[in-house]
């Protein structure tokens with residue numbers, strides 16, 4: 001365990017006897033190296049702080065890098081002796097452009113907390129001279145009003161942000177270093193004692209950020225909290241500001257994104273990042289069911305079980321309602337009714353494509369990324385939408401605690417996450433991602449015991465992936481990976497403790513419930529008929545009216561809409577795109593899978609509506625055995641079917657009563673009038 005105190009996954013450099021000198025001597029950046037011993041108890045305890053520090057200053061690494069070297073490893077004995085390391089841990093600063101015999105400067109302070117070490121790193125950088133200044137480190141000294149005021153009103157190709165602060169504040173220098181790897185913005189600092197600057201800009205509270213825009217205008221940056229994290233986040237999110245440097249490591253080469261794609265000719269879809277788009281969720285399901293799953297020609301054993309579980313959670317928890325839920329319900333009923341332990345993928349596809357022309361079942365067959373659009377083909381898209389889908393499902397499970405009742409998942413502690421884990425492990429195209437996720441799940445998923453914890457675990461896990469991938473090849477420069485939600489989305493989610501950013505988990509949970517809740521789902525750009533639960537009317541929903549979607553809640557497994565909804569999904573753009581039902585329905589792989597001889601349409605007996613009854617009807621068309629799936633072809637759900645049967649029985653009883661009534665009357669009449677021959 002000691003040897004693995006730090007791994008390649010950590011945001012720091014792991015040095016060894018062979019790499020120490022080449023790394024720290026004559027380097028273009030300064031270095032802070034912790035010499036530790038993997039058997040030293042304190043080093044083990046301290047490792048989490050060191051990792052957190054490395055994460056905190058990850059974006060500074062072109063100015064000053066963070067590294068570790070394990071002196072307990074045999075191959076490092078000599079180098080630790082050469083550098084005179086007697087105690088563990090020992091922190092050494094190495095100047096940029098240092099000589100090969102530079103053994104660094106030891107930090108001897110007792111306070112080794114993140115804020116202290118981070119501020120020492122800033123001081124150490126400032127101690128460089130002009131001659132050995134790290135190549136890419138921007139100036140950290142304050143600018144004067146004489147240097148800054150002439151910039152007012154000038155046009156430029158970038159933003160200039162000026163952090164105005166008290167002399168003992170580190171915020172300005174930390175924000176300068178935080179933005180080191182971003183193009184499109186230059187950060188300077190100025191001191192609160194500079195009266196002419198304050199008088200001209202009208203700044204009265206410190207620290208403050210003043211922004212000079214490329215078009216020559218200028219304004220004070222509005223932040224809810226005057227903290228480093230808020231200033232840095234807001235500046236990174238300015239339009240046109242992008243991460244500049246791309247490091248090779250960290251990500252997995254973006255091959256998750258490479259699976260997907262938006263033709264570069266496709267028009268950009270404007271969207272609001274405070275909303276979640278149904279079009280993304282539908283595109284995720286479309287890609288998952290029609291592309292990702294297609295690589296498995298048959299589903300059996302663990303794969304089949306995982307797929308059933310996935311369909312179950314989507315059928316029970318997907319909030320969009322309407323035809324997607326109806327499709328997933330139908331798929332689920334079919335899967336559950338199958339007596340087979342092996343099914344061809346083609347059978348699933350036939351159902352997804354609704355070859356049986358079941359009324360109201362529809363899933364758009366195109367990728368329409370909205371909140372998951374990438375700035376170029378191969379970025380974002382499917383993996384983004386898969387995260388989004390599972391965040392939505394964890395929140396829906398919290399909102400509908402009984403939704404998974406009477407399913408095989410009811411007794412699992414964190415059913416949505418367990419299904420996600422199994423799905424990612426079994427089907428997700430990015431193998432490396434799957435391994436990372438599985439590792440994380442194996443480490444901590446057993447601690448998740450409640451629905452709230454499910455939501456928070458996934459959020460936290462996603463942020464860990466974001467942190468790891470920041471600056472990697474799979475990062476879209478227009479959507480830099482950063483701790484989420486940003487202060488702009490949720491200011492109350494962020495706090496600072498001892499100078500270090502911390503999350504207010506309670507506020508994060510409330511935010512996630514709202515953000516991924518059914519009320520925040522926008523049907524804009526969706527091609528699928530909607531039956532949305534009544535949302536709290538976000539600003540622009542013109543599309544919804546155009547689509548004419550009912551707003552009632554979901555009613556039962558049939559997904560036929562709730563109050564305000566209708567049994568048949570209304571005719572929408574999506575529905576219009578479906579071809580009219582043909583007279584003759586082709587024999588589908590679904591029927592093949594179920595061993596049906598198929599052929600004729602609804603009236604023909606063995607086709608989609610032809611059901612062989614509970615035992616025989618294994619296809620989606622397999623009879624009324626599991627809730628009368630065949631009857632869905634007429635637009636009826638199982639409640640409707642029960643009502644029909646009830647009505648039928650009542651009618652029979654009524655007719656029988658009439659029959660006996662008239663029979664008794666005629667007997668009496670015959671007796672009274674003594675006409676037995678009539």
Ligand SMILES: Cc1cc2nc3c(=O)[nH]c(=O)nc-3n(C[C@H](O)[C@H](O)[C@H](O)COP(=O)(O)OP(=O)(O)OC[C@H]3O[C@@H](n4cnc5c(N)ncnc54)[C@H](O)[C@@H]3O)c2cc1C
Pocket residue numbers: 250251252253254256257371372379380381383384385386387388391424430432433434436437458459460461462463464465466469474475476479481484485
């Ligand atoms: C389970 C899983 C594991 C993955 N592992 C890897 C990996 O190991 N290596 C690799 O290179 N790629 C991995 N990926 C892909 C990677 O995480 C991104 O999905 C991909 O790079 C696209 O990034 P994005 O910018 O669209 O944002 P994403 O990270 O995909 O986020 C999508 C959206 O979710 C929201 N969001 C962001 N963070 C959070 C959060 N913490 N909580 C809730 N919502 C959030 C934002 O609105 C964001 O736009 C994985 C994907 C998945 C689904």
